[in-house]
Amino acid sequence: MVLVGILIVSFFPVANAALTAESAVQSTESSVPPNQTLLVSTQGASVEFGAGIFSFNRSSDRIIWKWTDCPNKCFDVDPLGDGETLFVSKTGEKKPFQINGSDSYNWKATHLNRSTGEIYRQFSVPPETHDIDYLGDGRYIVANKILHDSAEQAWLREAKRQGWINESRETHSHLVYIYNATSDEIVWEYRFVDHFPKNAGDGYANDYTHLNDVDVVDNGSAVLLSPREFDRVVLIDKETKETRWTLGAEDEYSTLHEQHNPVLLSNSPPTVLVADSGNDRIVEYTRRNGSWKQTWIYKNELRWPRDADRLPSGNTLIVDTGNDRVIEVTPDGEIVNTTEIAQAPYDAEIAGLGDEPQGPPMYEIRGSDTNTSTEQVSSVESLQRVWLDYHFTASWILPTWVDPIAFGSMHFSILSFGGLSSCGLDTIWRSSVLYR
Ligand SMILES: [Ca+2]
Ligand SMILES: [Ca+2]
Ligand SMILES: [Ca+2]
Ligand SMILES: [Ca+2]
Incomplete structure (x- = not known):
């Protein structure tokens, strides 16, 4: 690990230039048609560079608006019409405090207008919140994934001390809740621990x-949930909180492997499009007579994709996190648009189509449940992928300039110094997995 450290430090002037290349600003979006405006959130890297919410002109690939007031980790972004945007992120507003030895910040949901810059609402959410959706009438549904109770208690204490939340606020870790921002109250909640064993995930x-x-789906009567560590998508009844159906099962990776951002394309028959991140693919499943059938797959060169939305045209918008890009593909797997954006993009939306559009399911496009695989990977490409996956995992803790080629040079140099430190590589692996 020491040798890796020496090599990183020797390149520091280059890395430092990259770190100071961008400052945190919010600009005002120019007039680009909403159907040509691509919104993308980026998680950034552990070196605290590159996180933000960006909008692109899809015709020119130019950034036309950005919000970078987040030290790192911007997650969900939702266009709500007329320039209104909701997103969730760390904020640079307050200094970090400690939860179980790691730094945490004041995480916030921000609801603003990109055109005017006006912030309608901004309120604290639990650390690491990945998704929030606006339900209207001042109500928001929040995916609270804060770690176990002690971390949450630490956050509650600090958030109350700082005045970020009101004194009476209670939450419970691993919880979905609806927050009424007008009355500052939690008005509905679903606790995973009431429905799943504590040793799950x-x-x-x-x-x-x-x-x-x-x-929130099915005319507000049901809620679609994506507990990544359970390798499944769950639809619950909002009133009874009973499970209506489940797609996937824990550790059954042939169906889903630590998925992100499922979208319900059809309620009847149930049809789910989902980024099957651990399997480096996008998949669609339709449920008939109680069993699921895979009706679409897009894999090709994807690396750890984390978002897939079906556009009204039948094309699919994909966030290819590991390859730092957003692509649009046809049902036959042809890429028709690419936007490159560094630093681990998380969520993408086309402003004029609203949040997570639910375009036609494949059974409607093809007229049947037939699946046409678009997976085309040769053995040479497989080896390449192993190396790229290894570099991608390490990239969470390496400076941004260390691309796969520089990463290879580092390994060569380490070997030349007289031996590869397995301890060092193990440290890279463990640190980077913890970060995401
Ligand atoms: Ca979104
Ligand atoms: Ca959302
Ligand atoms: Ca959502
Ligand atoms: Ca999306």
């Missing part, structure tokens, strides 16, 4: 659900 004392998406 990553375990209740750890990252348990890693809940990354929540959508």
